[in-house]
Each structure stands twice: as structure tokens, then as C-alpha cells.
Amino acid sequence: MKTTFEEKDGKFVMYFEGRLDTAAASKTEQEMKVLYDCEGHDIILDCSKLDYISSSGLRLFLGLLKTARNKNSKVLISGMNDSLRQVFAMTGFTHLFDFI
Amino acid sequence: MPQTNNNNTGQWAIRLPNSLEELPRLSALVEEVCEEIGCDMEMTMRINLAMEEAVVNVIDYAYPPGTVGYMDIKATTVGKRIEFVIIDSGTPFDPTKKEEVDISLPVEERRIGGLGIHLVRQIMDDIKYERKEGHNVLTLIKKI
Secondary structure, rough: OOEEEEEEEEEEEEEEEEEHHHHHHHHHHHHHHHHOOOHHHHHHHHEEEEEEHHHHHHHHHHHHHHHHHHOOEEEEEOOOOOHHHHHHHHOOOOOOEEOH | OOOEEEEEEEEEEEEEEOHHHHHHHHHHHHHHHHHHOOOOOHHHHHHHHHHHHHHHHHHHHHHEEEEEEOEEEEEEEEOOOEEEEEEEEEOOHHHHOOOOOOOOOOOOHOOOOOOOOHHHHHOEEEEEEEEEOEEEEEEEEEEE
């Protein structure tokens, strides 16, 4: 699992590449910390190269969303494939996030 | 290839230590079983997800932190039916008893936990738990 962070047009963008399974979650959690300082910035989670997500990855996304909302920042998900959208639908995450 | 194969049935068995580093071995087993039975990529991914969640529960809860423990994972295919059995000798833990997650709650009320077993319930057709002779025996069934 590889993440890349960049600031783009005032937004925080994180690109996820590979499989976000339970084994990768701890390291990904550390890498996502940079997104938590999001006052004044919306966040884009680019999932175009994300092949797989399990519950620990979903937890990371939810945890980020809770913090972002408290800071009035939006969390947008881009490029999610159909398989992953189904996992989001199964867990009710589809109505929690905005998809672009 | 299944370890034993007889007409349209196949059987596999592996033993995993209770470590997240073993998840690739679990994925390899799932892929082999799914290929044998003719699952497409999406179905394989979903079954892999359910199995990862079930196995991670054993890794997290069955044995005391820091101790090495094992689980046996057996897979049997009969026609288009897959049965996985996960057996460990750890502390009694029935994942089927965990309460349902309310997925309609708004963000502020959504709890961080409980998603693993929820996914297993969503993906697999049947889940059975038994405590038998000091072992947790979890059976997961999928018909494709």
C-alpha cells in the first residue's frame, strides 16, 4: 500500500495505491496523519489505484471524516472502482462521503 | 490445485500463525479455491475480504497479546458451494453474537468498530459458530 500526499488548489490530496488491508492499515494510519491538520482545506482521497479495502481501512476513512467535519472540511472520494463502491455500500459508507 | 480433488469437490487445509504477516497466505488460499470453483475477480475479492475479516478477528482476540497461536483453515468446494472452516484453540469467542451495526447512522453517531463481522455477514451466505473441545470453530459458506 503506497500513499502520496500533495496540496493542490488549496485542497489536501492523498493518493492511495494498492491494497489497504489490515496488514497495511497501521502504516497508512501514520501516513494519513498529515490530513488531520485540515482547517481551511477540503480533502480529496484519490482511490483510482486503490484495489482493495478492508474494515481497518474503512475505519481510517471514517476517523478522518469525523475529524474533518469538526473542522468544517469536506472529504471527497475520487476514482473509486465498482468493487470498492460495493464495499462502501455494504457498510453504509456511501451516504457518509461525497464521491467525485 | 486442491490438495485433494474428486470429481467436482476439492479440499484444502492450511495452518496459519496469528500474525497479520500471514494474510498473503490466506489470500493465496482464497484465490486458489475461487479459481477452482470458477469465481470472477469481483467475487474472489469479496470472499477474500470476508475471510480476512474473520481471520483478523482470530488474530486480534483468540490468543493473549504477544503469544503465538495457530488457526487451521479448511476449505471444501462441492459444485458451486464453498465452505471455509476456521479453527483456533484460543479464548472462546463467538463473532456471530456481536450486535448488528446500524449503517444508517449519520457520521457523528457511527461507531468505529464492528465493521469486520458486518462485512462477513453481508458477503457470506451462512455463518455458524461452535465451541468444540476447547476450540472455536467458525464455518463460513458461500454459494456462487
